[in-house]
Amino acid sequence: MLEVNSLTVDYLTRGGTIRAVDNVSFSLEKGETLGLAGESGSGKSTLGLSMIRLIPPPGRIVKGEIRIDEVNIVDLPESKMRVLRGRKVAYIFQDPMTSLNPVKKIGAHFVELIRTHEPDTKKEDALERTKKVLGLLGILPERMNDYPHQFSGGMRQRIMIGLGITLNPNLVIADEPTTALDVIVQAKILDLLENLRRVYGMALILISHDLSIILERCDRIIVLYAGNMVEYASSAELHKNPIHPYTQGLLRSIPNIELSDQRLSAIPGSPPNMLNPPKGCRFSPRCRHAEEKCSLMEPSLIDVGNNHFVKCFAADNEGAAVE
Amino acid sequence: MSEIVRVENLVKYFPVQKSLLEQFFARKVDYVRAVDHVTFSIKRGEIFTLAGESGCGKTTTARVLIRLLQPTSGRIFFNDQDITQLKGERLRLLRRKMQMIFQDPYASLNPRMRIGDSIGHPLEIYGIARGGEKVKKVLEVLGKVGLTPPEQFINLYPLNLSGGQRQRVALARSIILEPEFMVADEPVSMIDVSLRTTIIELMLNFRKELGITYLFVTHDLAVAKYISDRIAIMYLGRIIELTDKKTLFNEPLHPYTQALLSAIPVPDPERRRKMIELKGEVPSAIHVPSGCRFHTRCPYAEKTCEEREPDLVPVTPDHLVACHLTRKK
Numbered sequence: 037m038l039e040v041n042s043l044t045v046d047y048l049t050r051g052g053t054i055r056a057v058d059n060v061s062f063s064l065e066k067g068e069t070l071g072l073a074g075e076s077g078s079g080k081s082t083l084g085l086s087m088i089r090l091i092p093p094p095g096r097i098v099k100g101e102i103r104i105d106e107v108n109i110v111d112l113p114e115s116k117m118r119v120l121r122g123r124k125v126a127y128i129f130q131d132p133m134t135s136l137n138p139v140k141k142i143g144a145h146f147v148e149l150i151r152t153h154e155p156d157t158k159k160e161d162a163l164e165r166t167k168k169v170l171g172l173l174g175i176l177p178e179r180m181n182d183y184p185h186q187f188s189g190g191m192r193q194r195i196m197i198g199l200g201i202t203l204n205p206n207l208v209i210a211d212e213p214t215t216a217l218d219v220i221v222q223a224k225i226l227d228l229l230e231n232l233r234r235v236y237g238m239a240l241i242l243i244s245h246d247l248s249i250i251l252e253r254c255d256r257i258i259v260l261y262a263g264n265m266v267e268y269a270s271s272a273e274l275h276k277n278p279i280h281p282y283t284q285g286l287l288r289s290i291p292n293i294e295l296s297d298q299r300l301s302a303i304p305g306s307p308p309n310m311l312n313p314p315k316g317c318r319f320s321p322r323c324r325h326a327e328e329k330c331s332l333m334e335p336s337l338i339d340v341g342n343n344h345f346v347k348c349f350a351a352d353n354e355g356a357a358v359e
Numbered sequence: 360m361s362e363i364v365r366v367e368n369l370v371k372y373f374p375v376q377k378s379l380l381e382q383f384f385a386r387k388v389d390y391v392r393a394v395d396h397v398t399f400s401i402k403r404g405e406i407f408t409l410a411g412e413s414g415c416g417k418t419t420t421a422r423v424l425i426r427l428l429q430p431t432s433g434r435i436f437f438n439d440q441d442i443t444q445l446k447g448e449r450l451r452l453l454r455r456k457m458q459m460i461f462q463d464p465y466a467s468l469n470p471r472m473r474i475g476d477s478i479g480h481p482l483e484i485y486g487i488a489r490g491g492e493k494v495k496k497v498l499e500v501l502g503k504v505g506l507t508p509p510e511q512f513i514n515l516y517p518l519n520l521s522g523g524q525r526q527r528v529a530l531a532r533s534i535i536l537e538p539e540f541m542v543a544d545e546p547v548s549m550i551d552v553s554l555r556t557t558i559i560e561l562m563l564n565f566r567k568e569l570g571i572t573y574l575f576v577t578h579d580l581a582v583a584k585y586i587s588d589r590i591a592i593m594y595l596g597r598i599i600e601l602t603d604k605k606t607l608f609n610e611p612l613h614p615y616t617q618a619l620l621s622a623i624p625v626p627d628p629e630r631r632r633k634m635i636e637l638k639g640e641v642p643s644a645i646h647v648p649s650g651c652r653f654h655t656r657c658p659y660a661e662k663t664c665e666e667r668e669p670d671l672v673p674v675t676p677d678h679l680v681a682c683h684l685t686r687k688k
Contacts, residue, residue: 292627302560
């Protein structure tokens with residue numbers, strides 16, 4: 037359904053070129069959930085935004101291809117891309133307040149969306165469809181006539197998700213959909229996304245800095261560090277057998293309420309300055325296992341079997357290099 | 360263990376802003392009942408956590424407690440001294456003993472002050488040290504928070520630092536006066552996961568080395584479980600359950616606590632928790648429900664719950680719960 041090959045995205049800033057996404061490849065099947073995990077500046081949102089070609093300037097895709105249902109969208113003219121957005125790929129942003137028009141009723145958001153993409157639809161039919169979607173979201177149909185400010189944060193996020201799925205896209209990208217929400221609402225929203233994914237059979241990309249959510253909700257996980265895909269595996273495999281020192285460090289720094297007497301440990305140092313990233317492996321200055329070659333050569337992505345890929349020399353003994 | 364802080368029946372209401380016209384016609388003023396009769400005490404040397412969802416009043420409670428906000432009613436004691444009405448010089452001297460670190464390390468540091476000046480400023484305010492002596496102390500605390508070599512950091516501006524490093528600066532500034540008590544309001548929620556543990560470990564170290572008692576405010580119960588000794592869960596301006604962390608996570612008694620705990624994500628793909636569903640959303644703090652304020656969403660609510668507000672009472676000596684139905688069981 038989705039295939040990404042050697043995707044590279046640069047931001048051309050006055051201070052120099054920032055390589056936000058560096059040579060990332062992965063694929064996604066229908067009905068699958070993929071998690072993009074990483075800290076701020078790791079490139080997870082940029083990677084997500086490239087799937088609908090909405091990378092904010094001065095960012096641009098400099099290399100690679102993104103195939104959605106066999107169509108490479110990297111070179112697609114903007115007019116064709118517009119048709120694709122919403123119908124094939126939908127993006128759910130983190131902040132539902134700034135993504136909804138404050139002077140427009142909720143129903144009008146849906147009607148506009150439907151009639152933009154399907155101009156022949158009658159207004160009544162569009163409203164009818166809106167009611168159906170609101171029903172799925174657990175929102176009363178009469179609230180169609182309310183404005184965004186009359187809803188709570190959790191409800192607004194539901195509406196955003198509703199707008200995302202109205203046109204029945206094959207791929208939904210949810211970028212930190214619950215970061216601004218409290219845990220109870222967060223759990224409800226994630227359940228909703230999961231149910232909708234099941235009902236519509238769409239593929240879902242969940243972007244989050246919270247590895248707990250990703251581990252809990254996703255089939256496969258990509259761990260990003262400084263624009264690099266450092267590890268890519270199923271969540272079960274990643275949980276049981278994390279190989280990249282960064283993934284291991286991340287897993288050791290998240291508290292788990294089910295464990296008693298857990299000892300957390302931190303990853304030393306700070307994420308790199310992306311204008312001047314470290315040579316060799318970008319994680320090497322913070323890595324406990326770093327050897328001399330780590331700061332000289334960039335490790336390649338290594339297949340360690342079990343559909344598990346690691347960008348680290350330490351994985352060398354366990355598998356063979358790909359690409 | 361002796362107690363260091365106690366609040367009794369603490370109340371903080373904020374009047375709701377209205378337009379002139381509305382003021383003219385309205386018969387009474389509406390209030391946001393942010394903190395509504397809260398009583399608890401913190402023992403010397405412990406880490407006491409106020410946890411709950413946004414709008415539950417945890418931050419307001421903390422701010423009233425260290426006198427950043429004036430309470431509507433109720434009393435605050437620090438080292439057995441009533442500090443509720445303390446003013447002027449005496450309040451200033453008290454502040455030396457109580458410090459606070461904030462959530463947003465980007466907003467809590469003056470962008471035009473060098474790190475060294477920011478950290479050393481409290482020493483000047485209290486006339487403790489100047490010049491070379493001040494610099495010496497600043498270098499010392501920079502080392503303590505792990506910003507090494509300190510000579511390098513002292514002349515930097517906040518702009519040059521990452522979020523995690525900034526929070527360490529805030530921490531350094533708050534310990535330079537060697538306070539007895541510190542309020543930490545969501546100190547790690549804006550920091551990247553890989554750097555959070557450092558801040559948490561530093562806080563734990565300062566408790567051991569400097570004997571600091573903490574009031575920790577957080578929405579993140581996983582972090583609360585890791586760091587706290589005792590935890591109070593708040594809902595709509597009230598404490599609804601208060602006990603040591605082990606009891607809270609093993610035998611939560613209040614239905615709200617149970618639901619809250621069941622919603623926390625567990626970083627384990629094979630372990631799917633069963634979520635306790637709650638009806639609706641948190642009601643407004645202006646129009647608080649009658650009786651038990653949780654009854655509108657409680658799966659077990661009975662008639663009494665609508666009529667009478669439950670008090671926070673001990674079920675066992677160290678486990679306090681505000682629920683009519685707990686005692687029945």
